[in-house]
Amino acid sequence: MVEARPVPTAAAPVTRTKTVETAPMKIDRIYRSMTGPYELVDLDTSDMDWITAIRTEVLEVGQESSMGGEFFCHSQLQLTTGMRLTVNATGTEEIRLPEGFAVPVSQILSGLPADSRSVRFLGMVLNNHFPSIDRQARIRATVEYLRDEDLGSSPPPKRLYPFHVAMRVDDLALYQPPEDEPQPHEDVTTHCALVAGQETHWYVSPGPQLTRRPVRGLVPVEATIHHIAAHVHNHGEYIRLTDVTEGKVLWQADVEYEKDRRQILNIPVYSSAEGFPVYPDHEYEIEVFYNNTTDADVDAMAILYLYFHPKDDRALFPGRGIGP
Numbered sequence: 001m002v003e004a005r006p007v008p009t010a011a012a013p014v015t016r017t018k019t020v021e022t023a024p025m026k027i028d029r030i031y032r033s034m035t036g037p038y039e040l041v042d043l044d045t046s047d048m049d050w051i052t053a054i055r056t057e058v059l060e061v062g063q064e065s066s067m068g069g070e071f072f073c074h075s076q077l078q079l080t081t082g083m084r085l086t087v088n089a090t091g092t093e094e095i096r097l098p099e100g101f102a103v104p105v106s107q108i109l110s111g112l113p114a115d116s117r118s119v120r121f122l123g124m125v126l127n128n129h130f131p132s133i134d135r136q137a138r139i140r141a142t143v144e145y146l147r148d149e150d151l152g153s154s155p156p157p158k159r160l161y162p163f164h165v166a167m168r169v170d171d172l173a174l175y176q177p178p179e180d181e182p183q184p185h186e187d188v189t190t191h192c193a194l195v196a197g198q199e200t201h202w203y204v205s206p207g208p209q210l211t212r213r214p215v216r217g218l219v220p221v222e223a224t225i226h227h228i229a230a231h232v233h234n235h236g237e238y239i240r241l242t243d244v245t246e247g248k249v250l251w252q253a254d255v256e257y258e259k260d261r262r263q264i265l266n267i268p269v270y271s272s273a274e275g276f277p278v279y280p281d282h283e284y285e286i287e288v289f290y291n292n293t294t295d296a297d298v299d300a301m302a303i304l305y306l307y308f309h310p311k312d313d314r315a316l317f318p319g320r321g322i323g324p
């Protein structure tokens with residue numbers, strides 16, 4: 001009798017984990033998105049070559065229990081250049097890159113001057129629902145990563161580089177309606193009241209609002225996209241990326257809400273080892289639909305955080321192909 005033996009396969013290397021936590025942040029009133037307290041803390045990346053995942057949670061100070069995603073504005077791993085390696089936000093508390101792919105953190109840092117090769121973790125809280133509150137929160141991130149020496153006989157991960165596409169609107173206060181031309185009938189808004197003068201942060205009046213913007217020069221080289229996480233504020237219904245050149249919707253995230261409350265529960269992520277191709281010379285479009293079900297203005301943002309893999313697996317560096 002011949003005993004069947006499993007054929008040895010190259011197992012995926014076992015990742016290491018490291019946690020980093022912000023100092024306590026006091027939540028004692030309503031903080032809309034991007035207006036809450038935030039803290040920055042250094043992340044020791046001296047033993048990190050590849051980041052494969054990051055998970056974030058908002059913790060009550062003195063307890064290990066999660067306060068829930070509703071107090072989470074966003075958190076990010078950022079370089080001294082301002083480039084962000086990862087961004088998590090309400091509804092996308094975890095980024096897990098597809099198996100066999102990773103962010104080449106040591107390679108990216110090697111493109112910076114030696115005294116600038118640091119990574120900081122920023123965490124910001126918010127509070128949309130409770131005017132009377134007195135709580136203290138920390139944001140904790142758990143980073144999963146590999147060292148080159150952990151790879152053994154496995155091939156190195158395929159390089160994934162982060163970039164983002166933000167919806168930008170035009171300032172309504174500066175808008176001059178043309179006098180002689182009839183107004184085209186449009187359901188798409190291009191002029192919005194800005195929050196603090198930022199064209200990536202605007203107000204949505206009660207009711208529906210559709211915004212759309214062309215995007216050129218999406219990627220610096222021919223590439224495939226393998227992970228996308230979307231950021232919208234409460235009342236955002238969907239966000240969509242379209243390849244206009246090919247007339248094809250590439251991805252759409254439909255935001256899931258709590259059953260009894262207008263609070264984002266989850267925003268689906270795109271994650272695929274196969275991915276989809278993107279081209280430097282194609283025209284793309286970002287579109288977001290808000291439906292403000294309240295009777296007052298709400299504020300809005302819409303950002304896609306994407307990871308691309310250069311078709312030829314070439315190494316890119318901050319300021320030279322990726323990031324500022």
Ligand SMILES: [Cu+2]
Nearest residue numbers: 033034233301
């Ligand atoms: Cu925001």
